[in-house]
Amino acid sequence: MPSPVPSSASAVQPFTMGPALLFCPADRPERFGKAADRSDAVILDLEDAVAPADKPGAREAILAQLGAAKLDPASTIVRVNPVGTPEFELDLQTLAKTPYRTVMLAKAESAEQPRSLEGYQVIALCETAAGIVNAAAIAAEPNVVGLMWGAEDLLASLGGLSSRNDDGGYRAVALHSRSAVLLAAKAAGKEAIDSVYVNIPDLEGLMAESADAVASGFGAKACIHPNQVAVVREAYAPSPEAVAQATELLEAAAAAGTGVFQFKGRMIDGPILKHAQATLRRAGLARDAS
Incomplete structure (x- = not known):
């Protein structure tokens, strides 16, 4: 079954990339507006943040809030489930009924996968071994506007236990993957987004990692809690x-x-x-x- 393609009436709008992107579970519509107001772009998450049994309700929530939340399509991203899953097709059927045209593709692993998102701007989330190895080819796809990497899913795909050492720093394989995604994105003239910092109370560690992301060339960093947004913005704002x-x-x-x-x-x-x-x-x- 072919994936739904947006109608010409819903043309792709230029996506506004800010330094702090905030994930919001798509089954929590009461948080949509707050997440958008507190960040530079909100990521409505249909993948890992939503339990399998709650995914139909999450898709319904995205449609139900269209008349009320008035999220700006230019600063709204929807993270969809991986290509090849039944959930992916259902996600696209939902997206086709919305004005949102920037998609974060979970577990992107090949250049062919963004092509199944014709009519959408794609942020490819490289978070498996295959995704990291093929990052350059993925970034070269015309509708890919950025790459992001994911540390914990990556280590899980490798059979590992944790992306970080006891001191909080990334393990060598995670650092390599972070650099590989950054280089692939920039070589293709696309944006690069740094992974989330999962230790929510550790704002000092977040600041250090965000400052390194700025200095290294990442255009943005993803957040999983509103309290992280101000820290990321501070790191990105030059003194x-x-x-x-x-x-x-x-x-x-x-x-x-x-x-x-x-x-x-x-x-x-x-x-x-x-x-x-x-x-x-x-x-x-x-x-x-x-």
């Missing part, structure tokens, strides 16, 4: 000092008019200027160094 330094550097580059120059004792070239531009983009002050 006034960083903005001032980046502005001064780019102004100096414009005045120098050369490819390489010295600034406050440092050699400055193209990559350093790109770092400064990235800082200003995150501050909403993007400017050209030329």
Whole structure:
């Protein structure tokens, strides 16, 4: 049975990617509006956050709230069940009746899978060994707009026990997978989303991991609790000092008019200027160094 395709009346809208994405179980419609208000984008979850027996009710809840919650399609993602499952087909039948056109595909494992989501923008969630190995091919698909990786499902697919060491840091295989997804996404010109931080009370650990995500190039980080959103946003927002330094550097580059120059004792070239531009983009002050 072919998957439902959105009608032309429900054209794909550009998706607004913010730094803090918040998962919300799709069977908890009373939380939809709050989750959307407290985050940069809400992920209505039809997969792991919903028990198998509750999935029909979750799909009904998404349809029932359309007239009341008024979630913005440009900042609403729906995580669907994996391709090949009966739940996936039922999820798409529901989505076809909504204005939501950005889909997070759980357990994405091949380039062929996003093709079954014609008419949708796809965030491919690479959270199995096959998904990590095929991340580059998945990212190259035209309707894929981003990649996310999932640590715990990945380790489960490997037969492992935990993605983290006793000190809270990721195991080597998780770090490798995180880097592989980031590189695959960026090589294809797509966005990369960092995995969730499951230790909800540990906001200090979340801040450290979010700061590393920013510095590494992830465009966003997923959250599983509203209290995590402010921490992620703080990590992604450059400090006034960083903005001032980046502005001064780019102004100096414009005045120098050369490819390489010295600034406050440092050699400055193209990559350093790109770092400064990235800082200003995150501050909403993007400017050209030329």
